[in-house]
Amino acid sequence: MKKLFNIMMLVAVTATAALTSCKNEVDDIFDKSAAERLTEGQEYFTNILSDKGGKWQMEYFANANEPGYVYVVTFNKDGSVKMAGNNLYIARLTNASAMAPAYGDQTSLWDVITDNGLTLTFNSYNRVFHLFSTPEDLSDTEASETGVGHEGDYEFNLMKYSNDTLYLTGKKRHIDIIMTRLSPEVDDRAYLDEVNALPAKYFNALIPDVFITLPNGARYQTAYGSTLIVSMAPEANETRTRDQDADWISYVEKHNAIITPGGLRFMEPITLYGTYEARQRYEAYWKENPEATSEPDIPNVYKVQTFDLQEDGSLLCREDGVSRIAADDLGKVFASYKIKWRVDLAAGEGELAEAISNFVSAMAARDGSTVQTLDFLVYRTTRDPATGDVIETQYMMEATVRRRRGGSFKMDFYYNPVVNADGTVKLVFDGTYNTNATSYVANVPAVQALVDAIGGATFTVTSTSRLAPVNITLTSGEGNYIEASAF
Amino acid sequence: MKAFKIFVSALALAGLMGMGLTSCKEDKLGPTIFPDEEDVLDPNSYTYKLDKFLKENYLQVYNLEFRYKMQDVGTDMDYNLVPATYENSIDMAVLTKHLWFDVYKDIVNPEFLKQYGPRIIHLIGSPAYNANSGSMVLGLAEGGLKVSLFRVNAMNINDFDQMNEYYFKTMHHEFCHILHQTKSYPVEFNTISTGHYDGSNWQDRQEGVVASLGFVTTYASSAYREDFAEVMANYIVKTDAQWNRILELAARGWESPSSADDPNAYYYCFYYYKDNVAGDDNKAYAQETQVATVEEDGVTHYYLGSQRDKSGNRIVVYPVEDKDGIDGVAAINQKVEIMRNWLKNEWGVDLDALRAEVQERQVSYDIEELRKWVTEIE
Numbered sequence: 078m079k080k081l082f083n084i085m086m087l088v089a090v091t092a093t094a095a096l097t098s099c100k101n102e103v104d105d106i107f108d109k110s111a112a113e114r115l116t117e118g119q120e121y122f123t124n125i126l127s128d129k130g131g132k133w134q135m136e137y138f139a140n141a142n143e144p145g146y147v148y149v150v151t152f153n154k155d156g157s158v159k160m161a162g163n164n165l166y167i168a169r170l171t172n173a174s175a176m177a178p179a180y181g182d183q184t185s186l187w188d189v190i191t192d193n194g195l196t197l198t199f200n201s202y203n204r205v206f207h208l209f210s211t212p213e214d215l216s217d218t219e220a221s222e223t224g225v226g227h228e229g230d231y232e233f234n235l236m237k238y239s240n241d242t243l244y245l246t247g248k249k250r251h252i253d254i255i256m257t258r259l260s261p262e263v264d265d266r267a268y269l270d271e272v273n274a275l276p277a278k279y280f281n282a283l284i285p286d287v288f289i290t291l292p293n294g295a296r297y298q299t300a301y302g303s304t305l306i307v308s309m310a311p312e313a314n315e316t317r318t319r320d321q322d323a324d325w326i327s328y329v330e331k332h333n334a335i336i337t338p339g340g341l342r343f344m345e346p347i348t349l350y351g352t353y354e355a356r357q358r359y360e361a362y363w364k365e366n367p368e369a370t371s372e373p374d375i376p377n378v379y380k381v382q383t384f385d386l387q388e389d390g391s392l393l394c395r396e397d398g399v400s401r402i403a404a405d406d407l408g409k410v411f412a413s414y415k416i417k418w419r420v421d422l423a424a425g426e427g428e429l430a431e432a433i434s435n436f437v438s439a440m441a442a443r444d445g446s447t448v449q450t451l452d453f454l455v456y457r458t459t460r461d462p463a464t465g466d467v468i469e470t471q472y473m474m475e476a477t478v479r480r481r482r483g484g485s486f487k488m489d490f491y492y493n494p495v496v497n498a499d500g501t502v503k504l505v506f507d508g509t510y511n512t513n514a515t516s517y518v519a520n521v522p523a524v525q526a527l528v529d530a531i532g533g534a535t536f537t538v539t540s541t542s543r544l545a546p547v548n549i550t551l552t553s554g555e556g557n558y559i560e561a562s563a564f
Numbered sequence: 565m566k567a568f569k570i571f572v573s574a575l576a577l578a579g580l581m582g583m584g585l586t587s588c589k590e591d592k593l594g595p596t597i598f599p600d601e602e603d604v605l606d607p608n609s610y611t612y613k614l615d616k617f618l619k620e621n622y623l624q625v626y627n628l629e630f631r632y633k634m635q636d637v638g639t640d641m642d643y644n645l646v647p648a649t650y651e652n653s654i655d656m657a658v659l660t661k662h663l664w665f666d667v668y669k670d671i672v673n674p675e676f677l678k679q680y681g682p683r684i685i686h687l688i689g690s691p692a693y694n695a696n697s698g699s700m701v702l703g704l705a706e707g708g709l710k711v712s713l714f715r716v717n718a719m720n721i722n723d724f725d726q727m728n729e730y731y732f733k734t735m736h737h738e739f740c741h742i743l744h745q746t747k748s749y750p751v752e753f754n755t756i757s758t759g760h761y762d763g764s765n766w767q768d769r770q771e772g773v774v775a776s777l778g779f780v781t782t783y784a785s786s787a788y789r790e791d792f793a794e795v796m797a798n799y800i801v802k803t804d805a806q807w808n809r810i811l812e813l814a815a816r817g818w819e820s821p822s823s824a825d826d827p828n829a830y831y832y833c834f835y836y837y838k839d840n841v842a843g844d845d846n847k848a849y850a851q852e853t854q855v856a857t858v859e860e861d862g863v864t865h866y867y868l869g870s871q872r873d874k875s876g877n878r879i880v881v882y883p884v885e886d887k888d889g890i891d892g893v894a895a896i897n898q899k900v901e902i903m904r905n906w907l908k909n910e911w912g913v914d915l916d917a918l919r920a921e922v923q924e925r926q927v928s929y930d931i932e933e934l935r936k937w938v939t940e941i942e
């Protein structure tokens with residue numbers, strides 16, 4: 078009986094197999110063949126690239142160890158393309174020891190092909206662009222890169238087009254490339270000059286402390302942003318408190334980025350941690366699940382990549398809409414021991430500006446002296462012997478005065494800066510000044526008046542840029558302000 | 565038994581069902597999925613003149629696609645390669661016609677390359693570096709169909725030796741591969757230098773040393789087939805002076821002060837004794853460039869530049885005795901003879917006539933005139 082059962086099962090299985098193998102076609106999912114759709118895709122992207130003047134900004138990354146490079150690419154309908162760039166390696170085409178970027182452009186060929194999906198190819202050599210793909214040794218490294226070069230792609234899979242923005246992926250290295258349409262009126266060289274000036278503008282050397290503030294309020298301190306190889310590490314206090322054994326420097330990581338007029342983009346999404354525990358959990362997850370294909374859902378772990386320039390000059394993370402790159406709170410920036418400020422003697426309004434004006438006039442009336450500059454800067458710092466952190470700062474207002482008969486001297490007045498919880502700053506005069514100031518304090522009332530006006534003010538600090546506040550306004554009540562610049 | 569019958573019946577039933585149902589529809593080929601495209605060149609295209617030249621001189625004549633726009637899927641993706649420049653592509657297109665295709669058309673017959681020539685020539689701007697060996701690929705012939713020419717961006721049209729070494733020679737080398745991939749060459753060729761090929765370290769060998777072993781280049785010493793292609797290519801493109809230089813090196817003896825096992829051993833073909841005092845302790849080696857040659861009474865004397873010994877006599881230099889047991893000159897000549905006969909008998913090609921024609925064209929072409937083939941297209 079068991080045999081009979083087996084036989085009947087065999088019949089059933091065989092019949093089922095026969096029945097299921099009968100229909101040898103499946104319904105078409107698409108109206109057109111794959112080849113037709115590819116051809117249509119070719120035409121679609123060819124037109125997108127070459128229409129409206131065909132001029133694009135390309136955000137190009139060759140590899141993970143170099144900054145991103147901006148190219149202005151003009152696609153012509155005759156199959157030619159003008160590629161313009163302004164970077165160090167273009168400079169080295171004509172001067173091997175060049176250390177500064179240089180502009181270069183050349184016309185070559187482009188096409189949209191279908192060899193690996195829809196692909197944008199720059200298929201004839203362009204010396205200002207393919208230099209990142211040519212497999213020659215790099216002169217500025219000790220290692221031999223012969224056969225490898227920069228490893229940059231020159232063929233890109235066309236992934237998406239939206240709002241005059243093309244999203245591409247390098248065919249071989251799989252690095253994301255973004256192209257944004259430019260007006261055909263844009264002058265390539267002038268535009269690239271402007272772009273090249275942005276890193277130093279965004280990450281101004283006069284403002285050394287720039288932070289990435291995460292949604293939970295934790296901060297990463299950044300450095301070398303203007304090199305576009307951005308160093309970053311959690312603020313020292315957090316790490317030191319929670320990981321006594323680790324050297325803070327071990328938490329420093331570097332990420333390459335590109336800067337455009339629209340903001341900053343890291344080559345890849347980077348993971349930042351809002352707490353020490355979040356980092357521990359995240360790293361443990363990947364250690365235990367090295368083959369996992371999705372990110373774990375761990376609170377206070379953030380993925381950031383693209384930061385858009387805001388009206389206040391800060392850079393806001395596009396991915397979470399909260400993380401922000403900016404300088405420290407402006408009150409702290411003004412009180413920072415790392416930055417010196419020079420007052421614009423001709424700017425400002427109200428009592429503060431009047432006190433400065435009176436001071437300048439009184440000095441001239443006294444003995445023909447000319448007040449050349451009026452600065453706020455740190456006079457002395459006190460550090461924590463254990464950590465090296467600055468725990469106390471003594472500030473001074475310093476006037477540089479030129480004597481009528483030549484030569485100059487400095488009058489220093491000492492203050493202790495206090496940054497209030499609301500961000501305002503008060504400079505508390507400690508009653509002391511240097512010997513140069515002694516006779517003027519005693520004999521020129523406007524000097525004491527200025528010292529008192531500064532000491533009596535509570536400053537609200539504002540700036541047109543939260544990222545690089547090199548120009549600030551110090552306001553103490555409505556209509557009462559002075560202006561200063563970092564130097 | 566009953567169960568067996570049921571089993572047979574069931575199988576028959578299943579078989580019938582299977583036959584009936586799986587053969588229910590005859591497959592017919594539908595229309596092509598590829599859109600109809602006319603092969604018409606666009607006069608407004610940036611590359612129209614070159615494309616028209618290539619179409620009229622390669623595609624229509626030889627059924628050959630001269631591919632100057634980089635297609636990396638047509639290359640070994642393990643290499644990092646870049647496209648050729650458009651300007652150099654024009655030069656390579658006209659030179660390839662002038663120095664390769666037109667030569668065979670004139671010396672053999674117009675049909676020869678139509679029948680045996682490659683179907684694709686692919687220009688690539690950079691070399692293909694072999695990072696492990698430190699060598700670079702200059703050309704590839706794949707399956708008798710495609711010839712890839714590398715390093716096109718580095719071509720210097722005014723440097724005859726460079727053009728010869730990197731491009732003209734490569735053309736004939738790769739075409740030789742196509743020919744022997746179509747009709748085998750005599751196995752006798754492989755026996756001439758058996759035991760002296762080194763596929764791994766050929767790039768570290770010296771020209772003179774391999775010549776004395778019977779190889780026309782170091783690359784020829786890498787494998788039988790490369791040896792064969794190198795003989796043909798070098799014999800065709802090398803001037804008499806260059807070819808005789810190979811034979812001159814082949815006639816010399818070579819030795820190294822280093823151990824034979826030393827991979828970095830440098831070999832010399834001249835030696836001398838310090839202060840002209842013979843003895844192993846005084847033996848030293850001289851580069852060829854250090855040696856002054858003086859003809860006296862019909863005898864050639866070699867001296868170490870203008871150096872003199874303590875007695876004021878010139879330091880005498882001696883040629884290294886050829887002790888490798890191989891007559892390099894005879895081996896090279898034997899290889900050329902096999903090549904000559906093979907081309908004559910199998911292909912009806914006169915190697916020496918081919919060489920003479922190439923030599924004439926190599927030294928007489930005017931690149932500006934050749935470029936007009938493209939630039940003056942209407």
